[in-house]
Amino acid sequence: GTVDPDALMTNAAGHPGDVLLLSKPLGTGVVANALKRGEVDAAALGAATESMRRLNDQASAAAIRAGVRCATDVTGFGLLGHLHSLAVASRCAAEIDAPALPLLPGVLELIGRELVPGGTRRNLRFAADWTDWQPGVRNDLRIVAADAQTSGGLLLAAPAEAAAQLVAEASTPLTVIGRLKA
Numbered sequence: 001g002t003v004d005p006d007a008l009m010t011n012a013a014g015h016p017g018d019v020l021l022l023s024k025p026l027g028t029g030v031v032a033n034a035l036k037r038g039e040v041d042a043a044a045l046g047a048a049t050e051s052m053r054r055l056n057d058q059a060s061a062a063a064i065r066a067g068v069r070c071a072t073d074v075t076g077f078g079l080l081g082h083l084h085s086l087a088v089a090s091r092c093a094a095e096i097d098a099p100a101l102p103l104l105p106g107v108l109e110l111i112g113r114e115l116v117p118g119g120t121r122r123n124l125r126f127a128a129d130w131t132d133w134q135p136g137v138r139n140d141l142r143i144v145a146a147d148a149q150t151s152g153g154l155l156l157a158a159p160a161e162a163a164a165q166l167v168a169e170a171s172t173p174l175t176v177i178g179r180l181k182a
Contacts, residue, residue, distance in 0.1 A: 009063065011082075013070040014090030016182040019163035021174045023059035024051050024153025026079060026144050027107030033117040034110045044106035051104060052151035054172070059154045062170035066162040074152035078120065079145050080127040082155055087180065090157065096178035098141040107147075111140040119148040 031048035034040035056073065063071060070090060074082045079101070087094040110116075124146035133142060157180055158166060167174050 007064045009060075009069055009071040010089070011070065011072040011086040012089035014086060014092050014157035014180045015159070016092055016180055017160070018070065018092075018157040018180040019160055019176055020083070020094065020096065020178040020180065021156045021158065021163055021166060022074070022079070022102060022153050022177050023056060023156070023172060023174055024054065024074075024149075025102040025104045026074075026147055026149065026152075027104035027110075028052055028150045028152065029078075029117050029120050029148040030107050030110050030115060030144065031104055032150060034115040037115060039113065039115055040110065041106060044104060044110065047104050047106075056154050058172040059156075059170060059174065062166055062172070062174075063154070063156050063158070066158065066165045066169075068156050068158045068162055068166070070157035072155050074149050074155050076119065076148045078123040078127075078147050078149065079155065080131060081123055081146070084127065084130055086155060086157065090180065092180040092182065094178060094180050096145070098137045098145065100175065100177050101141065101145060102173070102175040102177075103144060107144060108140045111143050116143055117148060120146050123148060
């Protein structure tokens, strides 16, 4: 295939002050684990299935139109792992607003029932060396930030103006979750 070099997005193009956006809710790993154990309700399963079936093409196209140059997908290493890779590659630090994270319905309740996959727990332990949690960030939000995603969303880092354009004009939901820092 060919790529337009003027529209190329990499995980190394972020800058301090860029806004972090996420294109899909978190929690597919937890829901899939609950399904394996026969402990997920129809609403949570339906929402997870819809999220996993939705492609990232609309979010990607909107990001290209807005001039975004920094992106990665959120998959097996969870949001924390992929955000760490993006921040390191971009030579930045990152700050997320844990209560702002978009979540699948019912995922916090499933976490509360200890239906957390082993991979998610390993991701959280791995992230401990480079993650500083503010006091008061609930453990269930820490877990979902590390949840290994199946068909996860895009994590975008965009200048504030481009981020505002994305949120206003994208045909798929985009959630502001934080920012890159020096």
